[in-house]
Amino acid sequence: MIKRLRQYWKNRTTRRRFLLGTAGGGMAAMGAGYAYMRLWESGWLEVNRREVKLDQPHALETPIKILHLSDLHASKVVSLAYLRRALKMGLDLQPDLICVTGDFITWKYKRYAEYAEVLSQLSAAAPTFACLGNHDGGSWAEGKMKLGNGDSAEVRELLTAAKIKLLHNEHTTATINGSEINLVGVGDLWNHECEPETAFDGIDTTHPTLLLSHNPDTKDQLAAFPWQLMLSGHTHGGQLYLPGLGAPLAPVKNKKFVRGLHRIDDRWLHISKGVGNLHGVRFNCRPEVTLLTVA
Numbered sequence: 064m065i066k067r068l069r070q071y072w073k074n075r076t077t078r079r080r081f082l083l084g085t086a087g088g089g090m091a092a093m094g095a096g097y098a099y100m101r102l103w104e105s106g107w108l109e110v111n112r113r114e115v116k117l118d119q120p121h122a123l124e125t126p127i128k129i130l131h132l133s134d135l136h137a138s139k140v141v142s143l144a145y146l147r148r149a150l151k152m153g154l155d156l157q158p159d160l161i162c163v164t165g166d167f168i169t170w171k172y173k174r175y176a177e178y179a180e181v182l183s184q185l186s187a188a189a190p191t192f193a194c195l196g197n198h199d200g201g202s203w204a205e206g207k208m209k210l211g212n213g214d215s216a217e218v219r220e221l222l223t224a225a226k227i228k229l230l231h232n233e234h235t236t237a238t239i240n241g242s243e244i245n246l247v248g249v250g251d252l253w254n255h256e257c258e259p260e261t262a263f264d265g266i267d268t269t270h271p272t273l274l275l276s277h278n279p280d281t282k283d284q285l286a287a288f289p290w291q292l293m294l295s296g297h298t299h300g301g302q303l304y305l306p307g308l309g310a311p312l313a314p315v316k317n318k319k320f321v322r323g324l325h326r327i328d329d330r331w332l333h334i335s336k337g338v339g340n341l342h343g344v345r346f347n348c349r350p351e352v353t354l355l356t357v358a
């Protein structure tokens with residue numbers, strides 16, 4: 064009897080040690096995974112170069128190099144020092160034109176003066192245009208997040224201070240490398256500010272047209288309008304990109320369009336994975352600056 068009790072106790076102790084060891088190993092692995100996502104991959108910038116060949120009659124004789132940046136998300140987890148480094152990586156590519164497709168901040172932000180000084184590096188190097196994202200202020204930020212960020216006044220002032228031209232449901236024409244191109248920007252979908260009728264009103268369709276729209280889900284709403292290349296962000300490439308599953312957390316209805324360059328009929332859509340992030344983590348989804356060579 065005593066022998067059986069000793070054996071029982073011995074087995075139980077071994078099982079407990081095994082379970083504790085397994086749990087400890089699991090916790091350590093989770094901790095290491097989180098540290099990787101938080102401390103390493105979220106700041107592991109990559110440079111991507113992509114070629115865009117426009118169809119006739121909008122093909123360009125002299126190619127233009129467009130630096131596409133998106134979702135900078137200045138915040139407690141995305142520092143200005145990191146953003147300065149990202150912008151320098153982009154500017155080292157010597158772009159002819161720079162487009163930033165929204166989400167300059169996360170929820171709310173305070174250090175606007177220093178941020179404007181960082182962003183002004185862009186406009187000092189090349190003509191720089193932007194559209195707003197859902198975090199930059201509007202009904203989504205006000206209502207959904209209840210953060211009192213009801214309008215985009217602060218981000219608009221930031222862009223003005225940085226000499227970045229905001230295109231909010233409007234268009235302009237710029238001469239880049241000798242070619243006249245239209246630049247159109249629409250307001251954010253989630254903020255219910257996407258008004259393409261206003262943005263495209265009176266546009267000269269003989270010029271190639273570049274469209275800035277934060278959320279790629281707008282591509283269907285915008286399909287009826289005359290553009291050749293649309294630049295978007297918003298998805299952060301999924302931020303967590305899981306083997307076999309892709310980007311289940313990407314905040315778009317159409318999960319096929321979360322990153323990269325896509326050909327849609329006779330047009331192009333480029334979706335940036337973004338420079339910053341939310342919550343400080345990325346997995347299998349490095350932040351990017353992208354140089355599009357458009358011809």
Ligand SMILES: [Fe+2]
Nearest residue numbers: 134166196297
């Ligand atoms: Fe974003």
